[in-house]
Amino acid sequence: MTEINTKSQSDCEIVVAELDPDFKFEIANEPGGENILFCFQCGTCVAVCPVAAKNPEYDPKKIIWMALLGLREKVLSSKAIWLCSTCYSCYIRCPQNVKITSVMSAIQNIATREGHVHSSYEAGLKMLEETGRTVELSEFENQKREKLNCPPIVENAESTKKILNVTRKLKEKIKDKSQGDEK
Ligand code: SF4
Ligand code: SF4
Known part of the structure; x- marks a missing residue:
């Protein structure tokens, strides 16, 4: 880039x-x-x-x-x-x-x-696909939420997987681009 x-x-x-x-x-x-x-x-x-x-x-x-x-x-x-x-x-x-x-x-x-995607987005996309989130969830967050009487956050990747399947072209573009960046 x-x-x-x-x-x-x-x-x-x-x-x-x-x-x-x-x-x-x-x-x-x-x-x-x-x-x-x-x-x-x-x-x-x-x-x-x-x-x-x-x-x-x-x-x-x-x-x-x-x-x-x-x-x-x-x-x-x-x-x-x-x-x-x-x-x-x-x-x-x-x-x-x-x-x-x-x-x-x-x-x-x-x-x-146009295929100009920063390679760091691939890691975010992988996490989104696996967990439904772009930021890692730890026990710390849910402990804090419990203290504030908020419901716990539950990882649920099903709906994001469906969206990502529809937008697979974007994923392929990111993968192709980050492989190009590594060369
Ligand atoms: S603050 Fe707004 S008007 Fe000023 S340079 Fe930035 S974008 Fe332009
Ligand atoms: S949103 Fe924040 S980081 Fe982005 S250009 Fe504006 S001030 Fe800078």
Whole structure:
């Protein structure tokens, strides 16, 4: 996968002939991506982003800027688009209501359809198939729930298996891609 150098926008090499002016509309037509065109590059999102604070390679403002410019391949094939932790810190603070968390998911959905899936998703998918959950369940969680008078969480993979069977194409895409990443 391509690395987006997000240290500064001026570091980004732009080949005009490779720009896709329709990319922003493609994202805007994807569920969750509708408000990308409202971004006026104020930088609030990157200022409050906990991932950007720890990882200088991640900059949601720059990803949106590159998408608006039409750097389609660079954006879709980058690892950076998978780094958003969906914490929603930017979502509630963006003055333009861009809904960056949802925009990032919309970009990830387009990337997935084109086979650009981060290999870490394979582990999550395996766990989902085996347990019906993407996060491991330990006794600790249920002990805490018991203290709060909440019912225990029971692993049940049946319904997720049915969904995964319907979406098997996605699974195959992830497997193919992660095998490609290992080569
Ligand atoms: S906070 Fe909103 S308007 Fe400002 S750069 Fe981020 S997405 Fe764009
Ligand atoms: S939702 Fe994603 S982009 Fe926004 S602040 Fe959280 S990690 Fe950063």
